[in-house]
Amino acid sequence: MKTPLQTSDLLFTTSATKFSETLKSIKRSTLSISNRLRSIEQDSQFVYAVADAYNLPLIANERCGSWYIPPERKAGSAYFKSTDGHIGEWSFSLRRLNTQVLDVIGQHDGCIIVDSTRRGKRMPDALSKTIPIWCAVLNRALFPEQTNAHQLHSPPISVSGSEHSQIEARLRFFLGQFQARLQLGLPLSAFREKLSKPLRPLWVTQESILPAGPSAFDAFHPVILCTASRRVPGGEVSEGGYIQGAGDDSEGWASGLTSELFWQNKERLMRTSEEDLPDLIQELVEVACSNVAGGKPILIEPTAVFHLSTTDIAATVCKEFDAIVSCGATEDAGLRELLKSNYLHLQCTAGKLGSRDLRGELHKLNDFLVSRPPVKSILICCSTGKDLSVGVALAALCMCCDDNVLFLGNLKPQSSTESITKALIRQRLSWIMTSHPPANPSRATLQSVNAFLMQRPCPPVAIQQPQPAANGHLQEHVRLVSIEAPSASPPPDRSTVLQAARPFSTTGTFHGLSGSWTINRTLTSYHSALPSGTFTGNATFTARTPTSRVKNVDAEYLYSEAGVFKTNTGLEMHAGRKYIYRLQTGTEEISVWFVGDDGESAAGLGWRLGSDQLDDHGKMVMKGGHLCGEDQYDARYEFQRNTDQQESSIERFRLIYQVKGPRKNYLSETWFTR
Template identity: 30%
Template sequence: MNRSTLSIQSRFESIWLDAEFVSKCGKKLDLPIIANERCGSWYVSPENLADSCYFKSTDGHNENLLYGDTLDVKDFLPPDDILSAEEAEAIKSAIPAIIDDAKQLHLDIPKLRTLLTRPIRPIFIDPSTALPTTNALSRQSHHTIACLMASNAHSAPLTAPSSSYLPGAGDDEDNWSLSLTPAQFWTHQPSLRSAASTSPAAVTETITTIIKTPETSPRSLKPATIDHTHLTIGTTALHAAPKVLQLLDPFDVIIVCNDDPGLSASQHRLVARGVEPNLIEMGLKDGKLGARVLRKRLHLVEKALMKVEARMPRILVTCSTGRDLSVGVALAIWCLFYDRGDAFIRGGTVPKAEITKVYIRERLASLTMSKPDASPSRATLQSVHAYLMPKEDGKKEERVEEWLGGVEEAKEKAKKQGETLGRFLIGSGASV
């Protein structure tokens, strides 16, 4: 794959082509489109988006399986043209363990059963498969879920130059998006298309302009409160949206994740509506850089919340997107300062020794139920895990140090062997 295929221009063109296929599927099958916030939102324009979900984009990669199904294992019949026999068998054998993992999340299964009155039947579609007719999707005996792969992994669409088409162009956005979000990508589609037809420099310049403009779409201005708590997640655009804020109760604590000099003290007070809040400015950059620094700044949040006197404080956490850093901070707060009954712990925290990966995963799963468009990056979640489970992080650092020590030892050994070989070659008169 040449460098031009990996350019942001090629990514945009490939995403737009794949989005046309997704839109076509939604209309042909007459099904609502739900995007995976980890990467799927790039392929769905807002007018076609019914809702969002969240799962790791690596869950379905070969030898990294995390599939679940409400059907009996014997009923799992993936198509031969999408999965190899080995992968299908691996998925079947993994399902019982996955069901056990799901039970540990303490999901409200009785409630889900009232919503899913019929069994689920998945169908698998990619651009190389023929779309089933709506008659074939009988909904009398089961709920149909179309698992859709937007990209053509085998060949470029007929409307795309094969030399520039990039399958999965929306994957790993941290590595190429320059902090542009899917919502901004679709809102500013005309200007991005114009720039993409010009030059890479024009694309970069356009993105730089876009990300400096706060998102003001209805979706970006709609805050989400985690069920049974007063812990709210939103975007920094909320700080300058008085009409939206008038509908909210004043906040006791406001946590601003991003380093945003454009937010004035008066705008922070506007959020609190006359109540002097405890304002915590974390000063984080967008993207991986901010996510990695997050673990070093979470102590500011913990220290401030330890002093809160309200029995159930109203806490607002914001970041530029309302989907990444703010979600990570809210997750950390929920794990540390709320007990199993979701009561706020005043003057203390849940002991970190009691916080496990399963506990964090359970809370994240519940959080995404309250905020379906949550999309914390891998780096953000790593920072949260490192802060909440310092012993595990310390063990990881020890393993890294041990590995680095082994590398250095190997280098030193190779160096000595090289010096010995050099002396031998010079002594024997050989030419090197």
């Protein structure tokens, strides 16, 4: 008879002197690279089964999804963020519209988007909420007449009824944002031509029963949202080495191994022992880095001039371009020797420091573009082809292109009243993101570009674009496009209308709110049970460290007001309220939150301010709203600068707040003055 296992028979590492350390050691061994790769390979078999059952192409939601799809079966990539589906932070991304997914859907009457998530959740928020929001907004924009397709679809097992209702209430705001972006030049008709019917998300997990054969979806294009991993309710230690969402956050465990390298060397990796895996991975990564090949520069449409690539690719295709702009710590001696004055190097270190360096280097780009002889192609590159080069391309597009530009030429500076606005920057960024979906400029990079464009006047350049000649052929025609040239004339009189001032920005407006205000409010009630009256008092925007768990909240105010409300009947009472104002500079958005019972923390999202523009009187207008039960709340902010024209110097502003519903019907107009 075998002797029962004794405690003394268990062997732990010498450092595991405590029980907690022992458990950590066991967990680390469970989450080994070999276990991750085996789990990925196992889950990929389920992904194949889903593709075969629905007979639809596979799209990876990057970066996690690519680990579960071999390159030969991957029809494309999507970039839907889970953070856009987090509770209270729901969003429709204008930066990543994922229009490339529509191409696949239109060609194959649907698609399967693959993603996964780590232990504890049934499916990632990107699949349960972000993509359903995307589908609902696109349906409303592209199929306005089919109102039965405008509703939000979400999985009940992951999204509660309350959360579903809150998201659905925001769809109108998301649609307004999308339509505003369409007005900046995005091709709505082109999107519509790709689809013959609305989109409908459907969810598949390893707990789902797959159809025996391909199904027919006559009323909609199916968007199958496939969670690749099996759900693990407890710890991975009890799963025999299986890891849920093993491909997630690969930067933390893969030691440089990419999904492409995994699939290219899967058999070799799977049969290598845990002890030898690090050496093998290092070898594969080094070989991949030394054999850069196959990549092609990306044309930024609708231009015919500007292209993006990595620095390595630029070295192999440099002869195909008239000029090259590179970003990096050191310039390329080979490119300098070959292109001479047609090569520009912007000295930027790696990471966030490089993004900050970019701000001081962009003036070189301006001089470089103005001094160019006529050229037909410019390549802009950086080490990744996704960050710094995108920022440089964005600056170039804003300085050099109108909506129909195809060629770039040279021109001596001359005066102009046309300025680079935030709307223009957003439009040019949409050109890049639509042409090159993998582009991923960091917030720091975009901030550097915005600061350069909005704070520095730019000389004009000439635009060469093909024009139809009398014989029907295209001829080159030079048209002057002026962009806020520097002027030697004296500064304008302080009484000049605000339209001539430097444009407002969301960030500058937000910082201009700081401090104390005197408020005067008129409340007009159209409901017999609610009184009309006036409110006078004081309000304070107090800056504090952001309390949001969302990383891209850059600044925050605790707003507090107190005063006396006097009804039309003569009744007086003391009143007050609090809100939280948050700024997200990456998306140029201000959000307003209700305050909880503690008077400090956020209890729920009130509204987000969007659709910012200058009205006929030069005021910055921002709008937002939300649905509370059956009552619709709409807010309109009108900001007015001081006569010193400083961006963050706000003299006064007005808040118009309208509430309509079965229980409420009133109009509130509040003036804030210093």
